[in-house]
Amino acid sequence: MQRKAGWLDKFVDDLPSQGWFQFLSRHLVVPYWIWRDPKPVLPGGPRPSVQPSESVQRMMNLIMPLKDPSPIGRARAALAISQNVDEIFAGLDNVGTVHNARFLLLDGNICMLSVYDGDFSNYIRDFIATIGSVFDAVMKEVEGGDAMVPTTEHIEEFIDWVCAHDLFQAPDIATDLFNLQDAAKGIAPGSLPHDLRLLPRELILQLHSNPNISLGGGYRAYPGYSAAQVRQKFGVGW
Amino acid sequence: MSRIDHSQLQGNILRGYRFGLVRHMLLEVTDRATVRAFLGVAAQGGGAEVPAITVDQPPDKTWPRDQKPASCFNIGLTFAGLRALGVAPGDLATFPTEFREGMAARATKLGDFGESAPRAWSQPFNRPEQIHLVASIHADSTAELDKVDTQVSRAFAVRGRLDGYALAQDKVYFGYTDSISQPKFSHVKDEVEPIDPYGTVLLGEPTRQEGLKFGVPTPQVLGHHGTFNAFRVLRQHVTAFEQYLDRAATELLNHPDSALVLPLDAQFSDGEKPLDRHGMLREVVAAQMCGRWRNGVPYGSSPDTMPDPASVPLTEYDYGRGSRCPVGSHMRRTNPRGGAIVQRIANYTRRLVRRGMSYGPIHTEGDSEPEVGLLGNFIGASLGAQFEAVMCDWLNLGLQDPDITGANDPLIGANSSETSWFDVTLRNGGTIRLRGFPRFVSTRGGVYTFLPSMPAIRYLARLKG
Amino acid sequence: MGEQHRNLARKLVTALQRKDGDRKRRPVHTFGTGASGHFIPSPVAAGFCDAEHFRSPTPATIRFSNGSGSAVRRDGWSDVRGMATRFHLSDNKATDLIGMTLPVFFTPDGESFLKFAIEARPRPCQRATPWQKFRDMLRLTPPVPDPYDGETISPDAGAIAFAHQHDYARAGVFQAATIGAPQSYARAAYHAVHSFVATGADGTQRWVRFSWQPVSGVLTTDPEKDPVIDDYLQAELARRLRNGPALFSLMMQVGEVGDDFNDPTRAWPPHRVRIMMGTLYVEKMLDDVTTEKLSFNPHLLTRGIAPSDDPVLWVRKSAYEVSSGRRRGTPCPFHGER
Numbered sequence A: 001m002q003r004k005a006g007w008l009d010k011f012v013d014d015l016p017s018q019g020w021f022q023f024l025s026r027h028l029v030v031p032y033w034i035w036r037d038p039k040p041v042l043p044g045g046p047r048p049s050v051q052p053s054e055s056v057q058r059m060m061n062l063i064m065p066l067k068d069p070s071p072i073g074r075a076r077a078a079l080a081i082s083q084n085v086d087e088i089f090a091g092l093d094n095v096g097t098v099h100n101a102r103f104l105l106l107d108g109n110i111c112m113l114s115v116y117d118g119d120f121s122n123y124i125r126d127f128i129a130t131i132g133s134v135f136d137a138v139m140k141e142v143e144g145g146d147a148m149v150p151t152t153e154h155i156e157e158f159i160d161w162v163c164a165h166d167l168f169q170a171p172d173i174a175t176d177l178f179n180l181q182d183a184a185k186g187i188a189p190g191s192l193p194h195d196l197r198l199l200p201r202e203l204i205l206q207l208h209s210n211p212n213i214s215l216g217g218g219y220r221a222y223p224g225y226s227a228a229q230v231r232q233k234f235g236v237g238w
Numbered sequence B: 001m002s003r004i005d006h007s008q009l010q011g012n013i014l015r016g017y018r019f020g021l022v023r024h025m026l027l028e029v030t031d032r033a034t035v036r037a038f039l040g041v042a043a044q045g046g047g048a049e050v051p052a053i054t055v056d057q058p059p060d061k062t063w064p065r066d067q068k069p070a071s072c073f074n075i076g077l078t079f080a081g082l083r084a085l086g087v088a089p090g091d092l093a094t095f096p097t098e099f100r101e102g103m104a105a106r107a108t109k110l111g112d113f114g115e116s117a118p119r120a121w122s123q124p125f126n127r128p129e130q131i132h133l134v135a136s137i138h139a140d141s142t143a144e145l146d147k148v149d150t151q152v153s154r155a156f157a158v159r160g161r162l163d164g165y166a167l168a169q170d171k172v173y174f175g176y177t178d179s180i181s182q183p184k185f186s187h188v189k190d191e192v193e194p195i196d197p198y199g200t201v202l203l204g205e206p207t208r209q210e211g212l213k214f215g216v217p218t219p220q221v222l223g224h225h226g227t228f229n230a231f232r233v234l235r236q237h238v239t240a241f242e243q244y245l246d247r248a249a250t251e252l253l254n255h256p257d258s259a260l261v262l263p264l265d266a267q268f269s270d271g272e273k274p275l276d277r278h279g280m281l282r283e284v285v286a287a288q289m290c291g292r293w294r295n296g297v298p299y300g301s302s303p304d305t306m307p308d309p310a311s312v313p314l315t316e317y318d319y320g321r322g323s324r325c326p327v328g329s330h331m332r333r334t335n336p337r338g339g340a341i342v343q344r345i346a347n348y349t350r351r352l353v354r355r356g357m358s359y360g361p362i363h364t365e366g367d368s369e370p371e372v373g374l375l376g377n378f379i380g381a382s383l384g385a386q387f388e389a390v391m392c393d394w395l396n397l398g399l400q401d402p403d404i405t406g407a408n409d410p411l412i413g414a415n416s417s418e419t420s421w422f423d424v425t426l427r428n429g430g431t432i433r434l435r436g437f438p439r440f441v442s443t444r445g446g447v448y449t450f451l452p453s454m455p456a457i458r459y460l461a462r463l464k465g
Numbered sequence C: 001m002g003e004q005h006r007n008l009a010r011k012l013v014t015a016l017q018r019k020d021g022d023r024k025r026r027p028v029h030t031f032g033t034g035a036s037g038h039f040i041p042s043p044v045a046a047g048f049c050d051a052e053h054f055r056s057p058t059p060a061t062i063r064f065s066n067g068s069g070s071a072v073r074r075d076g077w078s079d080v081r082g083m084a085t086r087f088h089l090s091d092n093k094a095t096d097l098i099g100m101t102l103p104v105f106f107t108p109d110g111e112s113f114l115k116f117a118i119e120a121r122p123r124p125c126q127r128a129t130p131w132q133k134f135r136d137m138l139r140l141t142p143p144v145p146d147p148y149d150g151e152t153i154s155p156d157a158g159a160i161a162f163a164h165q166h167d168y169a170r171a172g173v174f175q176a177a178t179i180g181a182p183q184s185y186a187r188a189a190y191h192a193v194h195s196f197v198a199t200g201a202d203g204t205q206r207w208v209r210f211s212w213q214p215v216s217g218v219l220t221t222d223p224e225k226d227p228v229i230d231d232y233l234q235a236e237l238a239r240r241l242r243n244g245p246a247l248f249s250l251m252m253q254v255g256e257v258g259d260d261f262n263d264p265t266r267a268w269p270p271h272r273v274r275i276m277m278g279t280l281y282v283e284k285m286l287d288d289v290t291t292e293k294l295s296f297n298p299h300l301l302t303r304g305i306a307p308s309d310d311p312v313l314w315v316r317k318s319a320y321e322v323s324s325g326r327r328r329g330t331p332c333p334f335h336g337e338r
């Protein structure tokens, strides 16, 4: 027979909605676990994959903090983009693997969001080879960017930097988080037991290390096809 | 006059030695001081107990034209090796990420999964942290190899040895003539292909991509004119390959468009005996998969017959719009030359210097056939921009042309018979899609190494602490 | 091989039978709701799968079900749902497609599923004590949900313990534990989970996976609210069908190099090439007697579509036959086959 719920049950069940308990969780419980069980920052961008459909239409969510987040600094960043539209379009046309790309100013950040095909490093490298000068203008406005100007001569550092500022993409299958966390610690995926009930906590702690993330790999209407394949199908040449 | 001082480069970068045998020794540094002393002597012309590191051209230019040494000796260091020799952490951090992580960590990018996954690699590659140096000895006799081997063994803990040899006529298993195309660095008579800048293989030199420079690791003396090598042990599944050629030839023989694959009156021999139509179609499939007939003739130059290789230019050609050489062939994937590719800015930018020898047979219990394959070295100034870029976007995936995107290299790609496909080109511009072939080349091991210049080796020998 | 499968299948069916089950009914997916309708293939379907139902419109019988094997109907409880579809082909032939709301299975083969079925056998469950819950909150772990009114045994704790030890079970168990209850059988997505080999009109073989996507969208009940009634799904479907058919799109994912075609515990990410194969129109309710007699089998396939080597798919062939025999259903299509 089921045990009946008493007043104490009701009290505890109600705790998560109590302001004081929320305060306690936020300022005591969570910091405690962050201290007890810190999570390595998980790397940004899509993960390499042997499946072709995972290797096309990949997302970049690049968040670059501005040196000067005031309207003046933001305007300078905006100009760096708007004065170079020709360069950017010509560059993307000739990189050939980009489905779409756009820049946003979001709070104190300049963001580049794009969907591209193939390997991340190849994309960035080809991009810099064609429009490095535009990125130089952007990097001058970005925190820690000066050290990488000109980008054409700091290409490996720049690729690593972009990877670090590209958002971590949460796995499409929630429980894969365990494996990613293990991998970041050098533990072979699947070799440690994991209590499923701890998954929510793992996520909380991970969000401390990676506060901004992309949720899953996103939806695609026509997954598995490259930009060039789409252009070819439409008969507009590639 | 080039600014490159060839006496300060290791000799295995810009040239192939053309010896019959090779031995790659996989070495761990267990005693720093001994190794440093060894390297110091080796980089100064060697001594009684220490082999000399072979340079590209001795200062007095006596070699190679006048006298070829009895053996050549060269070294490459892994990231763990640089650390073991005492390179400062700040300098180590200036090496590129892919090299620091090492080949095993890059497995997914390289298509090393399933039976090719690092977990399944053979000794000692399954313990990459133990591999600090790869010492390569080239000679024409085992006695010469052994002589150097003995000297090397005194300074290092030997974790493995891999012996290779050149098959007759530069063949590889699968029967192709290899070692034909290479990047060209100095003025060579070739109206078709551009000259490759030295930055393709030497750090600190301009690259093919305008303005782009690969980072030179610090200190300058260590990084300058060094280069990187992807050393791969690639098993070739010869029986599966030949069986597949049979199957594909039968399919093409019975195909309604058979005459478009090869004219019905085509007649050629394999160099020794004339072939029947099935035999010829086997050769067509092999040729289209590679981009060259097995005798080395570029397929695009002669799609309807396999001519004598002496009668055709072997490297002076390009892939025009009408080329019958399939965009999915091994050669077009690894070097699209001037042909149209999606990444328009990338033609000729992902060049690789290739040095390979065959190995095997190795008999392992439970294995269906003895293991044979290729000990391959893929050399370039940036592993990320050259070797890896070719592997993950071109050789596999096929991003460079929408007609092959989603399919992997038929000859050596990471295929599975459930999903593989390859389009055979026809004389009328059409194609026939072949499917269902397995992976013919699997990875048994490999490491990324740094091939330092001579001054860099002397620098390593001088490190203290 | 066949006899081995049957032995394992018998053990599996026995292991699945719940204490509170009914031997005259199915040991799992015990309560169902039947309907009839027809399937209209999309214009591209036959190019990818040359089976008859992908070439021309085909009548279909459907049985929706709750996954639980309890003999009490609890539509409102969190549970996996099933959708078994029989396509009636010409010459009295048929083919089945059996889907469930989980995209993956718990284990990679029959033997491990037997272990799972035993370890996750429903056990007495209790409301967690306030102290346990408080402790969980301090561990940043959501407390174990209270049992429903009337719920005395549950497989959850056993399943979670199993997943703790076996990483392959994680994805399935995690999703099963949080799956909830649909507002309607017509508002859930169902996955056939295994890989099948589809042969296209040109003879090309592809390793594929099927999912039904409800055209009206996926909608679950509010997990915060207690279920009001135990039996609403059947009446809801009847009401819905009076206003017109319920539609499902059949989507087919195409597998790629590197995918494990024989492992049902690994979902394919949503980025595989996806083919729109056709639309199912669920039109008329079937009476319960007819419905509960039906015997589906995931191996009832037809030219153009073949099983992969997935061992779970293979053991299901015998398990469904054994089960159908025990409950005296209409003879399983493979009844008597040796």
Ligand code: HEM
Pocket: B172, B173, B174, B176, B177, B178, B179, B180, B181, B182, B234, B235, B236, B290, B292, B330, B331, B332, B334, B335, B352, B354, B373, B374, B376, B378, B387, B390, B391, B395, B412, B441
């Ligand atoms: C066992 C494995 C391999 C075999 C049997 C093989 C075979 C061949 C053959 C027969 C040729 C034509 C000969 C020539 O032009 O010199 C060739 C060319 C080539 N291969 Fe491979 N190969 C293998 C692995 C690789 C790998 C892993 C790569 C690098 C990513 C690669 C890159 C190249 C390149 C760059 C060329 C020259 C293409 C050109 O410049 O036109 N190969 N290979």
Ligand code: HEM
Pocket: C012, C013, C016, C025, C026, C027, C028, C029, C032, C063, C064, C065, C081, C082, C083, C084, C098, C099, C100, C105, C109, C110, C113, C191, C192, C193, C194, C264, C294, C295, C296, C312, C315, C316, C319, C320, C323, C324, C327, C329
């Ligand atoms: C080894 C694995 C499995 C075993 C042993 C098993 C066993 C069973 C049994 C014995 C039945 C009752 C059959 C009858 O009496 O007619 C059943 C029904 C069912 N199973 Fe499974 N099952 C397995 C895996 C799956 C999977 C992977 C799915 C999802 C695709 C699934 C979905 C269903 C559904 C929807 C029904 C109800 C069919 C109906 O409406 O008649 N099962 N299962």
